[in-house]
Amino acid sequence: MNAMTEGYVTPDGRQIGPVLMEMKNITLRFGGVVAIKDISFDIREGEIRAIIGPNGAGKSSMLNVISGFYVPSEGEVWFRGQKRGPMKPYEVARLGIARTFQNIALFDGMSVLDNIMTGRLTMMKSGLLSQALWFGSAEREENENRAKVEKIIDFLEIQNIRKTPVGRLPYGLKKRVELARALAAEPKILLLDEPMAGMNVEEKEDMCRFILDVNDEFGTTIALIEHDMGVVMDLSDRVVVMDYGKKIGDGTPDEVRNNPDVINAYLGVAHE
Amino acid sequence: MFYREAGDFKTSYRQDSQTFPIRFDRWRFYAVLALAFGVIPFVINDYWANSVFVPFLIYAIAAIGLNILTGYAGQVSLGTGGFMAVGAYACYKLMTSFPEVSILIHVLLAGGVTAAVGVLFGLPSLRIKGFYLAVATLAAQFFLVWLFNKVPWFYNFSASGQITAPDRTVLGYFVTGAQTSATAKYLVCLVFLVLVALIARNLTRGTVGRKWMAIRDMDIAAEIIGVNPLTTKLTAFAVSSFFIGIAGALFFAVYLGAAEVGEAFGIQKSFLILFMVIIGGLGSIFGSFAGAAFLVLLPVLLKNLLVGTLGWPTDLAAHIELMIVGGLIVVFLIAEPHGLAQLWRLAKEKLRLWPFPH
Numbered sequence: 274m275n276a277m278t279e280g281y282v283t284p285d286g287r288q289i290g291p292v293l294m295e296m297k298n299i300t301l302r303f304g305g306v307v308a309i310k311d312i313s314f315d316i317r318e319g320e321i322r323a324i325i326g327p328n329g330a331g332k333s334s335m336l337n338v339i340s341g342f343y344v345p346s347e348g349e350v351w352f353r354g355q356k357r358g359p360m361k362p363y364e365v366a367r368l369g370i371a372r373t374f375q376n377i378a379l380f381d382g383m384s385v386l387d388n389i390m391t392g393r394l395t396m397m398k399s400g401l402l403s404q405a406l407w408f409g410s411a412e413r414e415e416n417e418n419r420a421k422v423e424k425i426i427d428f429l430e431i432q433n434i435r436k437t438p439v440g441r442l443p444y445g446l447k448k449r450v451e452l453a454r455a456l457a458a459e460p461k462i463l464l465l466d467e468p469m470a471g472m473n474v475e476e477k478e479d480m481c482r483f484i485l486d487v488n489d490e491f492g493t494t495i496a497l498i499e500h501d502m503g504v505v506m507d508l509s510d511r512v513v514v515m516d517y518g519k520k521i522g523d524g525t526p527d528e529v530r531n532n533p534d535v536i537n538a539y540l541g542v543a544h545e
Numbered sequence: 546m547f548y549r550e551a552g553d554f555k556t557s558y559r560q561d562s563q564t565f566p567i568r569f570d571r572w573r574f575y576a577v578l579a580l581a582f583g584v585i586p587f588v589i590n591d592y593w594a595n596s597v598f599v600p601f602l603i604y605a606i607a608a609i610g611l612n613i614l615t616g617y618a619g620q621v622s623l624g625t626g627g628f629m630a631v632g633a634y635a636c637y638k639l640m641t642s643f644p645e646v647s648i649l650i651h652v653l654l655a656g657g658v659t660a661a662v663g664v665l666f667g668l669p670s671l672r673i674k675g676f677y678l679a680v681a682t683l684a685a686q687f688f689l690v691w692l693f694n695k696v697p698w699f700y701n702f703s704a705s706g707q708i709t710a711p712d713r714t715v716l717g718y719f720v721t722g723a724q725t726s727a728t729a730k731y732l733v734c735l736v737f738l739v740l741v742a743l744i745a746r747n748l749t750r751g752t753v754g755r756k757w758m759a760i761r762d763m764d765i766a767a768e769i770i771g772v773n774p775l776t777t778k779l780t781a782f783a784v785s786s787f788f789i790g791i792a793g794a795l796f797f798a799v800y801l802g803a804a805e806v807g808e809a810f811g812i813q814k815s816f817l818i819l820f821m822v823i824i825g826g827l828g829s830i831f832g833s834f835a836g837a838a839f840l841v842l843l844p845v846l847l848k849n850l851l852v853g854t855l856g857w858p859t860d861l862a863a864h865i866e867l868m869i870v871g872g873l874i875v876v877f878l879i880a881e882p883h884g885l886a887q888l889w890r891l892a893k894e895k896l897r898l899w900p901f902p903h
């Protein structure tokens with residue numbers, strides 16, 4: 274049996290698929306700063322993959338490489354068994370990769386509904402003329418996509434703020450709307466950069482539940498960065514640990530927890 | 546009390562995304578249309594047409610055009626006057642080259658030519674933003690005026706350097722030239738404005754409008770969710786210039802009748818329309834109407850009041866107008882960037898809750 278192409282079932286019964294995305298020897302430099310040093314790991318279909326590490330470890334940079342926002346200085350990104358050439362961010366989005374940002378990146382001047390509708394832009398194909406006359410494909414498309422977006426609005430329980438301009442929302446809700454926008458794209462892989470940062474306990478619990486539900490109901494593969502160890506251990510199937518741009522651990526939460534390098538990094542013993 | 550959405554339930558997404566979701570607004574819209582088409586054409590005279598209605602209709606078209614580019618897509622432009630000139634000169638060349646074709650088609654084609662020119666001058670927006678883009682469009686403004694002055698082909702080698710609109714009819718009525726009635730001028734401009742406003746409204750509530758606003762609000766995030774900045778910005782330039790070109794063609798052919806480029810389409814025109822958009826409200830179709838109405842009416846009112854009633858000298862009235870406009874621009878930019886449209890929205894919100902504010 275070839276684990277690369279087959280998949281497996283975890284001890285607690287979760288079905289994990291074959292490798293969906295593979296990072297091969299990724300190095301990323303900004304001038305003299307090396308944000309990522311020769312890191313390789315894979316993401317399997319249907320799993321929740323966490324990336325953890327101390328501040329400045331290069332986690333967000335790694336997510337930016339996956340989402341095509343940064344082009345790695347060295348190394349290759351493989352997606353669905355094919356090497357991904359240099360691409361513009363909007364081209365990567367069309368491959369089925371959606372994300373949220375560490376510092377929320379919503380469109381403040383637009384309503385919650387319009388923000389989430391932008392998540393479906395790549396699926397809306399009607400021409401300018403049809404849109405100008407609001408006739409035929411444009412109207413049909415608008416209503417079909419609106420129906421899909423309403424499902425996500427129900428799913429994330431934000432019905433009552435549909436028409437509110439995003440700029441007026443509190444922080445926790447903004448994070449939720451950003452997740453909604455990413456989900457609207459029906460991505461193969463969902464990248465979440467610290468989805469629970471700055472939230473209170475209750476909001477964190479809600480967010481955890483949503484992430485698990487997304488993974489469960491839509492089968493979406495999720496890669497997430499998170500500082501809260503409790504959350505990471507609860508949510509994720511496998512964890513990559515980064516420190517100073519290097520990978521120092523990779524495995525199930527239990528394996529990672531008992532890895533001496535990881536313990537050192539977190540207790541700060543290894544560094545002077 | 547009667548301004549309510551309660552009891553006005555939406556049963557489909559189609560109803561929810563319509564232009565006037567509140568029934569009362571819809572009625573008012575129909576009432577305005579009925580007034581505009583059914584009453585005003587029969588009572589309008591030359592004074593009202595030339596000093597209020599026709600300039601208002603044409604400036605509203607131009608303001609909608611600029612609002613698409615600046616208010617919705619976030620790309621600042623100081624080249625509106627230049628683009629209006631492109632519409633005017635394209636219309637002139639078409640009218641004199643193909644006299645047998647309807648003027649209405651020429652106006653639309655003039656919009657098309659302006660759209661192409663707009664895309665060309667929009668190309669720098671892919672690299673530069675904000676202040677620098679404004680300077681680039683300012684360069685376009687001066688270049689275009691210079692071009693239409695310097696190349697005699699554009700004004701058919703006329704001795705005066707002016708362009709003069711030949712007489713043209715629609716359905717047997719003159720719409721350009723000296724014999725045009727106030728009603729005909731008004732109706733032609735009104736039809737174009739209604740079309741432009743409907744198209745603008747449809748575009749801004751759908752896919753392309755969301756792309757424009759996404760680029761405006763945060764271009765990096767827009768790109769990551771799959772918006773192609775190149776095509777999105779260029780569509781904004783194209784659509785915006787199309788409308789502005791139509792406005793320029795009408796301004797020359799229907800309103801002025803004869804034009805000299807520097808005078809009719811100079812930098813003052815760019816600023817005038819930018820002020821309309823700022824005072825009316827960035828990112829609002831209704832705001833474009835409000836801004837155009839305000840800046841067309843203000844000088845007329847001041848003139849009637851200060852010069853007519855109080856007997857002040859004309860130049861003093863003109864200076865007071867400049868001061869008022871300048872002051873308002875500062876106030877709106879600082880206190881209410883969404884302009885008159887937002888004030889109107891807030892008033893409606895209050896009214897919706899009235900008489901129970903909590």
Ligand SMILES: Nc1ncnc2c1ncn2[C@@H]1O[C@H](COP(=O)(O)OP(=O)(O)OP(=O)(O)O)[C@@H](O)[C@H]1O
Nearest residue numbers: 303306308326327328329330331332333334335375
């Ligand atoms: N665009 C950039 N230009 C220059 N240096 C950068 C850039 N982006 C990241 N870096 C550097 O790369 C390193 C890793 O940053 P990164 O944001 O990936 O860390 P992180 O693990 O996400 O940290 P945090 O937990 O604080 O979010 C840091 O030293 C940072 O200064």
Ligand SMILES: [Mg+2]
Nearest residue numbers: 332333334375
């Ligand atoms: Mg980070």
